[in-house]
Amino acid sequence: xxxxxxxxxxxGDFVKKVEMISGQDLLQCYQCGKCSAxxxxxxxxxxxxxxxxxxxxxxxxxxLAQANSYWICFSxxxxxVRCPRGVDIAKIMEALRLVTLRQKNRNKVEATGLPPELLAxxxxxxxxxxxxxxxx
Amino acid sequence: MKIPxxxxxxxxxxxxxxxxxxxxxxxxxxxxxxxxxxxxxxxxVYSLSSDDLIHQLAPIRNLIRAKEQESDRLVTLCSMCYxxxxxxxxxxxxxxxxxxxxxxxxxxxxPYEGDVRVVQLLELLRDEVxxxxxxxxxxxxxxxxxxxxxYGCMLLRPASIGIDxxxxxxxxxxxxxxLGADVIDDPYKTECCGAYQTVSxxxxxxxxAHSILTSAQGNGAEVIALSCPLCxxxxxxxxxxxxxxxxxxxxxxxxYFTQLMAIxxxxxxxxxxxxxxxNDPVPLLKSKGLIE
Numbered sequence: 001x002x003x004x005x006x007x008x009x010x011x012g013d014f015v016k017k018v019e020m021i022s023g024q025d026l027l028q029c030y031q032c033g034k035c036s037a038x039x040x041x042x043x044x045x046x047x048x049x050x051x052x053x054x055x056x057x058x059x060x061x062x063x064l065a066q067a068n069s070y071w072i073c074f075s076x077x078x079x080x081v082r083c084p085r086g087v088d089i090a091k092i093m094e095a096l097r098l099v100t101l102r103q104k105n106r107n108k109v110e111a112t113g114l115p116p117e118l119l120a121x122x123x124x125x126x127x128x129x130x131x132x133x134x135x136x
Numbered sequence: 137m138k139i140p141x142x143x144x145x146x147x148x149x150x151x152x153x154x155x156x157x158x159x160x161x162x163x164x165x166x167x168x169x170x171x172x173x174x175x176x177x178x179x180x181v182y183s184l185s186s187d188d189l190i191h192q193l194a195p196i197r198n199l200i201r202a203k204e205q206e207s208d209r210l211v212t213l214c215s216m217c218y219x220x221x222x223x224x225x226x227x228x229x230x231x232x233x234x235x236x237x238x239x240x241x242x243x244x245x246x247p248y249e250g251d252v253r254v255v256q257l258l259e260l261l262r263d264e265v266x267x268x269x270x271x272x273x274x275x276x277x278x279x280x281x282x283x284x285x286x287y288g289c290m291l292l293r294p295a296s297i298g299i300d301x302x303x304x305x306x307x308x309x310x311x312x313x314x315l316g317a318d319v320i321d322d323p324y325k326t327e328c329c330g331a332y333q334t335v336s337x338x339x340x341x342x343x344x345a346h347s348i349l350t351s352a353q354g355n356g357a358e359v360i361a362l363s364c365p366l367c368x369x370x371x372x373x374x375x376x377x378x379x380x381x382x383x384x385x386x387x388x389x390x391x392y393f394t395q396l397m398a399i400x401x402x403x404x405x406x407x408x409x410x411x412x413x414x415n416d417p418v419p420l421l422k423s424k425g426l427i428e
Contacts, residue, residue, distance in 0.1 A: 023186035040328045044340050072340065075181065076328035077293035081302050088294075094184035109336050121373070122335060123150040125216055125366045129180040130335035132191075 009059035014099070018056055021095035026057045028085045035079035035089045045069040049079055049089055056092065070096040071108055075133060094133075101136035108134040137264065139255075140202045140210050141169035144217035145177050151214070151365035153409035154392040158213050158257060160407040161397035164273050165265050169211055169257075172201045180216050181332070182223040189234060193241055195224035199252040200245045209253050211260060213394070215364035219290035222254040222297045256291060257394070258307050258363065259299045270314040275402030277316025281424050283396065284320040284357035285309055286348065288367040289328050302326075308393055312361060315400040324351040329370040341370050342377035349378065349388060358420055361393040368392065373414040389417035399426050 009015075019026060029050070036048035047055070047067045055064050070093040079089035100106045109130050119127065147155040162169050175198050183191035198221060202210040212218040228235050229250040242248065261270060285308035292298040292305055300307045303326065309319045327348055330341030348371060352360055362368055372390040379385050395408040395417075405427045410418050421427045 021185045021187055040344060041330075041333075041340070043343065044337075072333070072337070074289075074328045074331040074333060075184065076289040076331065078289070078326075078328065081293050081295055088184075091184045091186075098185055098188075114335070118335070123365050123369050124145040125180045125214070126332055126334050126369060128145070128177065129216070129332035129366070132179060132181050132183075133332055134336070 003058065003060060003063075005058055010057070012059050014061040015056065015059045017099055018092065018095045021098050022088065022091040024088055024092055024095075026053065026092070028087050029053045029057065030085060032084060034082050034084060038078050038082055040076060040078065041072050041074050044072045049073075049093070052096070053087070053089065053092060056096070064096060065100070069093070071134065097133065101134075103136075107136060110135065137166060138168045138170055139260070140205045140207045141171050142175055142178075142198055142202070142210050142212050142217060142221065143171060144212065144214045145180075146365040147214055150412070151368065151392075153412040154213055154365060154368075154394060157392060157398040157408045158394035160403050161394050161401055162257065164401045164403070165261070165269060167260060167265070170205075172198070172205065172210075175201055178217050178220040178224075180220060182220045189238055189241070192224045192227055192238055195221045196228055196238060196242065196248065197245065199225055199254070200242070200248045202252045203248055204246060208251055209255055211255050211257060213257055213363070215256070215288060215290035216366060218254060218256045218299075219297065225250055225252065225254060226297060256299050256363070258291070258311065261311055262307050267310050267314040270311060270397075274315055274400045276400055276426055278312070278396060278400050278424070278426065279316050279318075281317050281396075281421075281426065282320055282356050282358045283312050283317045283361050284322040284325065284352035284355065284359075285312060285393070286322075286325050286352070286360050286362040286367065286371065288326070288362065288364050289331070291363060292326060308361065308363070311393060312396065315396055317396065320352065320355050320357040322352045322355050322357065324348045329367045331366060331370070334366070334370050334374065338374070338377050339381065341374055342381050345371050345374045346378045346382050346385065349375070350385070353386070353388060357388070359388060359417060360390045361396055362390065363393055375415060387415045389413060389415045389420055391417055
């Protein structure tokens with residue numbers, strides 16, 4: 001994997017957008033990895049939460065666009081409450097989802113695509129929260 | 137004590153067992169939970185973005201409904217409603233400029249300044265009822281019933297709104313102990329069940345549920361007690377997927393803590409609506425002599 005770094009990238013629009021939506025300063029993270037160590041969804045992620053933050057710090061938009069990490073994230077906030085630097089990682093994951101979902105036709109879950117048997121089985125909170133997190 | 141109560145969508149349907157048992161059990165302790173005459177969906181998940189004011193309106197409207205009842209408090213049962221309502225109010229109070237913008241969207245409502253406190257039933261039991269009063273109300277102690285409390289995420293995180301210690305909560309243990317149960321300490325009690333991924337990532341949720349359930353079983357639990365209808369679905373109904381995926385898994389019942397309160401208080405088990413459980417808890421409760 002080749003990573004290109006430049007001032008334009010590190011302080012570019014993508015980084016600004018993620019910081020604006022999340023309200024977090026990405027450079028506060030010093031890469032201790034505590035978020036990854038305690039993440040209950042990490043077993044299914046292709047890039048660990050701390051690595052997601054590192055890529056975001058470096059403005060690696062293309063690399064992050066390929067990652068499944070923030071789509072698998074449960075928004076459980078375990079990372080957030082454990083971060084020794086006070087970084088709200090769950091908010092950064094949300095910002096990464098929203099960067100995609102705020103574009104047209106980029107939903108990960110479609111209300112119309114859910115089969116009737118599944119809708120009948122699921123509690124309402126599951127349906128509403130899934131659509132709130134994974135569609136725009 | 138009368139207190140306005142916000143049910144949320146799932147307590148009126150799939151989690152009717154939670155609502156019915158909670159209202160009946162709270163009444164025994166002198167708490168009258170009065171459902172708001174008008175309420176709307178809270179949105180189920182708090183928006184974690186700083187620029188998304190529109191998603192704060194639905195929860196704030198519910199707090200205004202409590203204000204209309206001339207109350208400065210609102211009680212919830214569902215952990216997700218609790219989290220969403222409480223965090224929305226925190227967001228509303230934290231930033232003056234955003235608060236003023238939200239208020240402009242709500243100009244059809246009575247004035248609101250963030251002065252309704254959201255509480256969850258467990259907090260009321262600890263802070264206003266007391267464990268001694270719960271103990272006194274017990275008619276059928278849950279002696280010999282090995283219960284693992286499960287908090288999940290939304291009652292505890294983030295710490296600013298959590299009802300108890302973020303890593304080592306004890307309030308549910310205290311309630312269950314007051315009911316006479318044999319409380320099992322389980323390290324997975326605050327581990328996420330996979331939450332809303334149950335809609336599109338069943339297998340991921342089954343893996344999480346398997347870890348949580350087998351940890352509780354390994355520590356000797358016969359039943360799990362919880363407070364969230366989404367956790368309940370993932371830990372109870374998703375045991376079907378857990379069994380398909382993991383050889384040798386033995387199913388176990390999952391109950392709302394309020395169902396155990398109702399049983400211990402000697403209420404008619406029909407308030408517990410056990411027919412809504414995926415894994416039938418009745419044989420276990422019968423074997424302990426708790427129901428007939």
